[in-house]
Amino acid sequence: MSIPTVTWSDPSAAATLLTPLIHNSGVDDVLVEVDLDSCHITGPKYRQARFCLDEQGNACWLCVNGLPLYNAVLCWALAARSDERHEADKPAG
Numbered sequence: 001m002s003i004p005t006v007t008w009s010d011p012s013a014a015a016t017l018l019t020p021l022i023h024n025s026g027v028d029d030v031l032v033e034v035d036l037d038s039c040h041i042t043g044p045k046y047r048q049a050r051f052c053l054d055e056q057g058n059a060c061w062l063c064v065n066g067l068p069l070y071n072a073v074l075c076w077a078l079a080a081r082s083d084e085r086h087e088a089d090k091p092a093g
Contacts (some may be wrong), residue, residue, distance in 0.1 A: 008033070008075040015059045018051045021078075026052035029079040032061060038072040048079065 009017065021027045032049040034041050049069060050062040061069040061076075 006031070006077050008077050011059065011061075011073045011076060014051055014061075014076060015053070015057075018059075019053065022052065026050045026062075027078075028064075030076050031079050032069065032076045033074045034069060034072045035074055038070070040070065041072045049073070049076070051076070 018027050018030070028048075028050050030049050030051050031046060033046050036042075036045055048064050050064065052060050052062065054060045061073045063069060
């Protein structure tokens with residue numbers, strides 16, 4: 001089984017690329033790299049996050065515990081869901 005390459009995206013593209021995937025007011029399966037030099041960020045550099053839109057339609061990033069990441073997100077990637085990983089492992093044909 002091969003290990004998939006992660007494709008990181010710029011946060012400025014999140015609203016365009018992730019908005020169509022919003023379900024239950026957000027997209028949960030997102031990995032983010034955060035700026036640890038940001039004054040309000042502690043913990044791991046890479047973490048699971050939730051993408052959503054605020055009341056004005058602007059991109060909003062939240063930790064899985066619901067705390068905002070503000071502008072600390074440096075890049076993001078969609079996490080592979082378990083059902084997608086299993087589909088990728090099936091032989092073609």
